[in-house]
Amino acid sequence: xxxxxxxxxxxxxxxxxxxxxxxIKVATDxxxxxxxxxxxxxxxxxxxxxxxxxxCYDECAEKWPPHLAEYWDSPRAPFSTVERADGTxxxxxxxxxxxFSTLDEAKGDTKGDGVDGLWSxxxx
Numbered sequence: 001x002x003x004x005x006x007x008x009x010x011x012x013x014x015x016x017x018x019x020x021x022x023x024i025k026v027a028t029d030x031x032x033x034x035x036x037x038x039x040x041x042x043x044x045x046x047x048x049x050x051x052x053x054x055x056c057y058d059e060c061a062e063k064w065p066p067h068l069a070e071y072w073d074s075p076r077a078p079f080s081t082v083e084r085a086d087g088t089x090x091x092x093x094x095x096x097x098x099x100f101s102t103l104d105e106a107k108g109d110t111k112g113d114g115v116d117g118l119w120s121x122x123x124x
Contacts, residue, residue: 023067023079023091023098025124028108034093034122036067036100040107043067043091043098047118051095052082064099064112064119066090093122 023043026035033042044064048055056064069081069089081089082097091098101112101119113121 022073022075023093023122026108028110028121030110030113030121032124033110034098034124035107039100041100041104042108042110042112043093043122044101044112044119045093045096045122046099047120049097052092054082054084054090054097056097056099057085061099063102065102067098067100096122098122 022037023034024037024040025032026040026042028042035042046054046056046060046064054066056066066084066088067090069075069091071089073081073089073091075081075091078094080092080095082092082095084090099119101115103109103111103115105111110121112119
């Protein structure tokens with residue numbers, strides 16, 4: 001009985017963590033955006049990506065870190081995950097991979113919106 005209780009606690013903890021990682025809506029000075037629930041920082045899409053495919057690696061990914069998903073995450077539409085070249089999973093909205101910006105310093109910042117005409121804040 002003790003083992004069953006521990007197993008159920010582990011399942012409950014895993015479920016809570018998985019839910020906490022999913023993207024959420026956050027109000028900013030420039031309107032509502034999609035943000036990472038673990039940081040509340042704005043998420044962005046990249047114009048050089050295509051649906052289901054990330055094209056931001058190496059130096060790009062250093063400046064625009066991908067919003068990675070855990071293997072147990074269970075996305076619900078419009079969210080999904082895409083597989084990156086290294087096998088990690090990345091959150092996506094409407095099939096487009098989601099990234100953070102190193103330009104953003106705090107919750108509600110949208111400094112990455114419009115950078116180089118390639119980056120757009122993800123919106124609900």
